[in-house]
Amino acid sequence: MLGNFDDDHRFCTACQTYVRYLQSPEHAYCVECGQKVTLFSKDDTKIFLLGTKTGPTRSELLLEAME
Numbered sequence: 001m002l003g004n005f006d007d008d009h010r011f012c013t014a015c016q017t018y019v020r021y022l023q024s025p026e027h028a029y030c031v032e033c034g035q036k037v038t039l040f041s042k043d044d045t046k047i048f049l050l051g052t053k054t055g056p057t058r059s060e061l062l063l064e065a066m067e
C-alpha cells in the first residue's frame with residue numbers, strides 16, 4: 001500500500017486543483033505556489049454541506065466563514 005491519496009492532497013484556490021501541501025502548525029500550504037490550501041474546494045464543501053442535515057442557516061454561516 002502506498003498510503004491514502006486524499007491524505008496527501010488539498011485544494012489550492014490559486015492552482016484550482018488538488019495539490020501536495022506543506023503542513024505548518026497553523027495552516028497548510030501549496031507546494032506549487034505557496035498559497036494556503038483548504039481541505040476541500042468550495043464547490044466540494046457546498047456539496048458536503050448540502051449532503052449533511054445541518055440545515056441552510058448553519059451551512060450559509062459556514063460558507064461565509066470561509067470567504
Ligand SMILES: [Zn+2]
Pocket residue numbers: 012013014015016019030031032033034035
Ligand atoms: Zn497552488
